[in-house]
Amino acid sequence: MSPGSPQNLADAHPEPAFTVTLDGREIVAVPGQTVAAALWSAGVTSWRTTRVGATPRGVFCGIGVCYDCLVTVNDRPNQRACLVPLHPGDAIRTQEGTGHDD
């Protein structure tokens, strides 16, 4: 990580990174991070499209209040990405509409 990174700032020594998948694609995640933080760190800002306008959404309130960051984790739809911690091998899937269509 670069000198100005949050991990350097907090002198973090995270446990070894592991991989998870987003729609089958491998993403490296740092243990302890939420789904939203890991996806955002990997450059992904959106993981859902809305029911009506099919517009992309990602994290908004970041503390579990707005339900905008809903995502499917290990086949369970409508999980709040900003709250759910990641585990090795977790399968994240982007969610369309209600999350119950596929």
Next chain:
Amino acid sequence: MTERPHLAVIGAGPAGLAATVAAAAHGVRVTLLDSAARAGGQFYRQPAAELNARRPQALHHQWRTWERLRDSLARHVDAGHATHLTDHHVWFVERRSDHFTVHALVGPAQEDPVEVRADAVLLATGGYEKVLPFPGWTLPGVLTVGGAQAMLKGSLAVSGRTAVVAGTGPLLLPVSTGLAAAGVDVVALVESADPKAFLRRTRAFAAQPGKVAEGAQYAAQLLRHRVKLLTRHTVVEAHGDKRLEAVTVAALHTDGRVRPGTERRLACDTLAVGHGMLPHTDLAETLGCRLEGLHVHVDDEQRTDVPGVWAAGETTGIGGADLALAEGHIAGRSVAARLTGAVPDPRGWATAAKSRTRLREFSAALDSVYVPPACWTDLITDDTVVCRCEEVTGGAIRKAVTGLGAGDVRTVKLLTRAGMGWCQGRMCGPAVAGLAGCELTPSRRPFARPVPLGVLARAGEAEDDEHR
């Protein structure tokens, strides 16, 4: 030895922690319930344990206060006088004839019910951020100021490489400097407040020299990180196709209107935006506690008007962590006296009461200075999505108001579905009220969070069986 009376504290932020420690030190057994994996709330949000952060204080303020609270909690837990239930999402507090039952959801999907019985309840449920809509605010890359801070403090992750921090309120400063210290290029801090307004409240601010010094430190850090400070400015639009690419900011007239011709575009991949805080009052409302405006009414001892229910921190009025600590301490002492049958002696918490008075005055002064631009409803175009969950536009809400005569948030909701989605109007409520031309009022949600129907059907069954 007689068994200690039992207090359930809901929320492990500054208020809940201070209350737990004070009550446990004065003869009460405390169960502290919180939805997070670690204590701290939003203000003292801790990095996840697996990140092994050796210097988490680099992201925090008043770290020693946190250490004191954390260590005291640990001592009371070790002594068997306090239990800290993490990952417990409280959805309902039920008042029974001789006790309270706190209903929570646990487990990875928060579907497994847990019930905690207590003699008294202390609500320290905190607050959440208010964001007023503008075109483009639903684009990925736009998030709340608090959300950016939560990702930074909790996951040591930053949201993007180039950020604009905008809106109004004291939270914008630490988040701008925090993101900059963590390596984000913070292009600008866009604050709608007028610096002259601070001068008009000099006396209130001078009474809090510590806070003024804190403000000066932030100003120095902004300079050091070359963050451009644009006061009396607002974001008028966020641009991008599938994600945020830029924002347009503009200067404000003294009357709060946008000054035409001052618009300029700032390229960024992140916009952290917020317009102040709102208290979480759902649990208090279902208990029947009296509200005063949007917050829970409490007396000098932090008691609500429902016997056995205390409240402290942001839920009793937004005022920041220091005020929450003072209120939590007073609440904990009052609970301890009341539950052990002693006569409460306010002299025992005189220092906290004095801080409470000063900090309430200070936060009232801040409130009068940090105001969203007067033109904020004009920024909402007819095709701006206002209700993010149900995707209801500004145009649809205006039609309900002007065409169909809706004059309050509830009628707008019935006509348009605005506020009917997952977040239950928490995000769009202030905007809908603004567009309807009415005051924002408490929403009277039956439960504090979505609850599986099976859990709802079985809630309280075990206790009912006991009474049969």
